[in-house]
Amino acid sequence: MMVSVIRCRTTYLVLRRSCFHWARSGDRLHPDWPVQLGSVRPSLPVVTAVVKCSSSSSSCSPVEEEEFSMIYSQPHMRLLRAVSRLKLLQTSVTVLLLPPVFLLHLQGSASLFLLGYSTAVALFAGAMLYTASHFLRRVVGAMYLDRSQSTLKVSHLDFWGRRCDLHLAVEDVMTVGDTGDSQEEAILRLRRYSSSETLYFSTRLGRVVDRPGFQKVFGTLS
Structure with a gap:
């Protein structure tokens, strides 16, 4: 009786050690055997992160800059940027000075004429800022x-006077003949087939750096 008990216990320990070894090593069990917890490792989906650069980003990596070559340049953009930021500063100062004038008028220290004049100047500055930024x-x-x-990558200014880049398909850009402009005009329009937005450039005030590339987009120039 004692020998049978010892043999049964020894067989149980051997089977337990073998099952533990199979579970740790990840070996495939027999298909007729029941699946045990811990013996199957679920496969997790692989997630791939794709990082894309914004088309309207003002800062580009050196690799991205090497992929583009300049075909047109406007040398007066620094002056236009200074005018845009100056108008923004002027409007901000005018609007900030308006509340103290209202307060002084309520206290009786400022006349009604001064209050009306300050309000008109603030409104006029806001209108001029909107008009200037609309064209700039x-x-x-x-x-x-x-x-x-x-x-085609087009660089222009935004409302705050910062650089803004647009990436357009060359096939979507209208040639000078399609826009209806004459090649002799000082200011030409940059238009697209898929959008009603219009930008402006000038071959007289600006400089065509790469003439073949420029003609590839806007057609043959006289």
């Missing part, structure tokens, strides 16, 4: 063409 944001500062000549 549509002036093309530079244009770049990629190596495959399929993408």
